[in-house]
Amino acid sequence: MSYCKGLVADIDGTLTLSRSVYELSLEALAALRRAKNSGLKVALATANGLDYALALSRYLGIDSVIAENGCIIYYDGKTYRLCKEIDKQKVIETALSTGLVKESEQNRCREFDLAFYPVSEPGLAVESLKSLLGEKYAVEYSGYAIHVRPRGVDKGVGLAFICRLWGIPCNLVAVVGDSEVDVPMLKLGWGIAVGNADDRAKEAARLTVEESSGLGFAEAVDLILRGIACID
Structure with missing residues (x-):
């Protein structure tokens, strides 16, 4: 019997076959179904734009x-919109002026968090954007893209908001993720990192499973349903 009341799943690198592709893992999708059927509240947490996330959530029944x-x-x-409006065009022009990134096709439908693909070393691009954009913006690399958004909001803030809507304490919500952008919600909820997660995600999580990405998510769900998570 699960001690958890909710489950929040990152998408890219967590529900996918690996951290370098977008194809969803069938094992992960089956695990999501098991979690829903057990009575857990389930949410997707992603760096993707809302349109992309809603398209997936609709067909998963989330x-x-x-x-x-x-x-x-x-x-x-x-x-619900938690971030302040930004000057999208200015941010995009500043980022592209470095020559270190390409713009994500998603930016046309994004409102606050803008995405860019590094053309060489991601760390160099991140540091360059931090320097140019200043303290007003958070700049992070997810393993898929570099994200620029107003500072002060992250997946942890989003998780806290969802917990209030659900009426569930965040320590009773299992969170599964793989990357740096998942760290705030892994710390706030009962965090589980997949086996191939980056070091910061593993450090933030309470538990790291052996399997990677989608298979790791399925492993995490099995542990949750066996009562391993959401306990001190």
Whole structure:
């Protein structure tokens, strides 16, 4: 019997076959179904734009989404915006001026968190963008893209908001993730890192499973349903 009341799953690198592809793991999808059927509240948490996240959540039968790294929350047909408006065009022009990134096709439908693909060393691009954009913006690399958003909101803030909507303490919500952008929600909830997660995610989590990405998520769900998670 699970001690957890909710489950929040990152998408890229957690529900996918690996941290370098977008194809979803069938084992992960089956695990999501098991979690839902057990009575757990389930949400997706992603750096992706809301349109992308809602398309996936619709076909999974999930009504709770944390999108744009916490900037936008969707729950039970309602959308909540937690971030302040930004000058999208200025941020995009500044980022592209470095010559170190390419713009994500998602930016046309993003509101707050803008995504860019590094063309060489991601760390160099991140540091360059931090220097140019200043303290007003958070700049992070997810393993898929570099994300720029207003500072002060992250997946942890999004998780706290979802927990309030659900009426569930965050320590009773299992969170599964793989990357640096998942760290705030891994710390706030009962964090589980997949086996191939980056070091910061593993350090933030209470537990790291052996399997990687989608298979690791399925392993995590099995542990949750066996009562291993959401306990001190």
